[in-house]
Amino acid sequence: MMFLLRMVFRSFSRQFRRRLLVAVTVCLSSTICVAMLGVVFDVGDKLNAELSTYGSNIVVRPKAEAVVSELYNTADTDDAEENSDPTALLKESDVPSIKTTFWAFNITDFAPKLNVNATIDGRSVPVVGTWFNKKVPLSTGETAVAGVKGMRSWWKVDGDWAKDGSGASGTGKVPGSAAAGNEGDVAQAMMGKDLAGFAHVKIGQTVTISKVAVDGKQRSQRVRIVGIFESGDSDNNTVYIPSWSAQRLANLPDSINKVEVKALTTPENDLARKAERDPTALSQEEWETWYCTAYPSSIAYQIEEVMPGAVAKQVRQVAVLQGDVLRKTQAVMILMTVLSLISAAIAVANLMASSIGERDSELALLKAVGATDGAVSRLILAETAVVSLVGGLVGAGLGSLLAQVIGHVVFGSGVVMRPMVFVLVYVLLAVTILLASFSSIRSILRLRPAEVLHGR
Numbered sequence: 001m002m003f004l005l006r007m008v009f010r011s012f013s014r015q016f017r018r019r020l021l022v023a024v025t026v027c028l029s030s031t032i033c034v035a036m037l038g039v040v041f042d043v044g045d046k047l048n049a050e051l052s053t054y055g056s057n058i059v060v061r062p063k064a065e066a067v068v069s070e071l072y073n074t075a076d077t078d079d080a081e082e083n084s085d086p087t088a089l090l091k092e093s094d095v096p097s098i099k100t101t102f103w104a105f106n107i108t109d110f111a112p113k114l115n116v117n118a119t120i121d122g123r124s125v126p127v128v129g130t131w132f133n134k135k136v137p138l139s140t141g142e143t144a145v146a147g148v149k150g151m152r153s154w155w156k157v158d159g160d161w162a163k164d165g166s167g168a169s170g171t172g173k174v175p176g177s178a179a180a181g182n183e184g185d186v187a188q189a190m191m192g193k194d195l196a197g198f199a200h201v202k203i204g205q206t207v208t209i210s211k212v213a214v215d216g217k218q219r220s221q222r223v224r225i226v227g228i229f230e231s232g233d234s235d236n237n238t239v240y241i242p243s244w245s246a247q248r249l250a251n252l253p254d255s256i257n258k259v260e261v262k263a264l265t266t267p268e269n270d271l272a273r274k275a276e277r278d279p280t281a282l283s284q285e286e287w288e289t290w291y292c293t294a295y296p297s298s299i300a301y302q303i304e305e306v307m308p309g310a311v312a313k314q315v316r317q318v319a320v321l322q323g324d325v326l327r328k329t330q331a332v333m334i335l336m337t338v339l340s341l342i343s344a345a346i347a348v349a350n351l352m353a354s355s356i357g358e359r360d361s362e363l364a365l366l367k368a369v370g371a372t373d374g375a376v377s378r379l380i381l382a383e384t385a386v387v388s389l390v391g392g393l394v395g396a397g398l399g400s401l402l403a404q405v406i407g408h409v410v411f412g413s414g415v416v417m418r419p420m421v422f423v424l425v426y427v428l429l430a431v432t433i434l435l436a437s438f439s440s441i442r443s444i445l446r447l448r449p450a451e452v453l454h455g456r
Contacts, residue, residue: 018351018354018355019383019387021347021351022348022351022352022384022387022388022391023387023388023390023391023394024391025344025347025348025351025391026344026348026387026388026391026392026395026429026433027391027392027394027395027398028340028344028395029340029341029343029344029395029429029432030391030392030394030395030396030398030399030425030429031395031396031398031399031402032336032337032340032399032402033337033340033341033395033399033425033428033429034395034396034398034399034400034402034403034417034421034422034425035399035400035402035403035406036333036334036336036337036340037333037334037337037421037424037425038399038400038403038415038417038418038421039333039403039406039407039415040329040330040333040334041418041420041421042407042415042416042418043326043329043330043333057261057262057263057265057296057314057315058260058261058262058263058296058299058300058303058312058313058314058315059258059259059260059261059312059313059314059315060090060098060258060259060260060261060300060303060304060307060310060311060312061088061090061257061258061259061310061311061312061313062086062088062089062090062257062309062310062311063088063309063310063311064087064088064309065086065087065088065257085115085116085117085250086114086115086116086257088257089252089255089256089257090112090255090256090257090258090259090307090309090310091254091255091256091308092112092114092243092247092254092255092256093254094306094307094308094310095110095112095136095256095259095307096136096137096138096139096144097139097306097307098110098259098261098303098306098307099136099138099142099144099146100138100139100140100306101299101302101303101305101306102291102292102302103263103294103298103299103302106263106264106265106294106299107261107262107263107299108150108262108263108264109146109147109150109151109261109262110146110151110259110260110261110262111130111131111146111147111148111150111151111259111260112130112131112243112256112258112259113128113129113130113243113256113257113258113259113260114128114129114130114243114246114247114250114252114255114256114257114258115127115128115129115257115258116129116211116246116249116250117211118209118210118211118239118249119209119210119211120199120207120208120209120210120239121199121207123199125195125209125237125238125239126237126238126239127209127211127238127239127240127241127246127249128238128239128240128241128246129241129242129243129244129245129246129247129249129256130147130148130240130241130242130243130246131146131147131148131164131242131243132147132148132149132161132162132163132164132190132240132242133145133146133147133149133150133161133163133164134146134147134164147164148240149161150262151260151262152229152231154231154232155229155230155231156229156230157190157227157228157229158193158203158227158228158229158230159190159203159225159226159227159228160226160227161190161226161227162187162188162189162190162226162227162240162241162242163188163226163242164242164243164244165242185222185245186206186222186223186224187221187222187223187224187241187242187244187245188223188224188226188241188242189223189224189225189226189239189240189241189242189245190225190226190227190228190229190239190240191225191227191228191229191238191239191240192228192229192230192231192235192236192237192238192239193228193229193230193236194236194237195236195237195238195239196225196228201225201228202225203225203226203227203228204224204225204226205224205225206222206223206224206225207222207223207225208220208221208222208223209221209222209223209239209241209249211249211250213249213250213251213252214250214251214252215251217251219248219249219250219251220249221241221245221248221249223239223241223245243256259307259310261299261303261312263294263296263299264294265294265295265296265299265314266293266294266295267326268295268296268297271286271289271290271295272290272293272295272296272297272298274286275287275290275295275297275298275301276297276314279301296314297314299312300312300313300314337428341428341429341432344429344432344433344436345432345433345435345436346436348384348388348432348433348436348437349436349437349439349440352380352384352436352437352439352440353439353440355440377441380437380440380441381434381437381441384433384437385433388429388433392425392426392429396422396425399425400417403415403417
């Protein structure tokens with residue numbers, strides 16, 4: 001054993017440059033593999049967080065409306081909502097219960113909406129009553145902050161975001177309370193860029209919104225436009241006002257017709273799709289796994305449990321986009337890992353072949369004095385293993401740093417390095433180095449001491 005160790009360390013001093021090249025090759029391959037696989041194992045959460053900045057991925061609607069929509073296969077879009085007043089309603093006071101489910105920490109934001117048709121200066125306009133950035137007391141004694149400010153982070157706002165309280169007091173109101181806005185209050189509002197240009201409305205201007213309420217009486221609400229936004233969609237023709245103001249305008253106290261929910265979710269798999277079709281078809285074990293995993297369908301199901309008369313559905317486009325982006329991102333990173341391993345195998349095989357070519361006299365002498373083919377092969381493998389281990393350890397550290405750089409540059413946060421990544425990389429490198437050594441081992445087996453030592 002001591003003789004083998006002396007031979008191994010002696011070879012480093014005699015062929016330092018080639019050993020260094022092997023170590024650098026393995027180090028680079030290890031760096032790429034650790035960085036790519038580290039991101040692959042963590043990219044699901046990163047993409048969820050990234051995609052969640054583009055709005056809700058779960059929508060809650062009244063059960064009656066969902067049944068009609070499914071029965072007649074009608075389009076479930078905001079455009080359809082803008083053309084008519086809601087026919088089915090939910091209670092705004094039930095909305096905070098969304099943050100009391102098992103997935104409360106995964107639900108990062110939510111905003112109720114009451115869509116109504118009204119008029120400004122005789123012109124019909126869609127009006128949305130909502131929360132902007134509201135502090136909501138929960139039944140647990142905690143307080144949550146929710147509203148479209150967090151849901152519409154991509155809006156380009158000229159001016160300020162509206163406040164949920166009345167324009168006079170500037171204070172927030174408890175959802176569904178009678179104190180949420182008094183007659184004569186001027187509510188703060190935000191108007192879409194296209195509508196503001198068409199109606200010649202400027203920031204700071206006060207306009208009157210009028211509507212025939214459900215009781216048949218004409219009602220009006222004065223609002224001060226504090227912000228003009230550009231959304232890039234149909235909202236550019238919409239006015240956003242506080243929910244209490246829209247409810248008073250339509251004479252629908254404590255009423256909403258939709259809740260948008262933004263949640264951090266796990267990409268769907270076969271179990272999630274099966275549960276979405278029919279949760280009762282799951283076995284007990286499948287049910288527990290599904291219920292305790294942050295699938296969109298699982299979070300939606302638990303929202304339905306705490307909101308009476310509600311149906312929660314995931315926004316299919318977001319779920320499909322998330323799955324497609326995740327698969328493509330993982331495929332690219334895995335391909336880069338495979339290519340780096342192939343490159344390392346080719347480079348190590350060539351370096352080992354050159355090294356053995358320079359040492360053929362030494363190896364032939366070892367065989368001539370009685371060393372077996374197996375002993376000489378173990379010597380070469382031991383030398384390569386030691387060099388590769390050093391390169392792999394250094395590469396693992398550099399790969400971890402590279403993964404953090406990728407995480408901060410691409411996703412704005414660090415990457416959680418799982419122990420499984422390092423174990424997997426070392427196994428892959430070991431297999432790669434072993435495969436790269438086969439050609440060198442074969443040349444050792446073909447080595448004839450008499451021919452080499454006699455210069456033939």
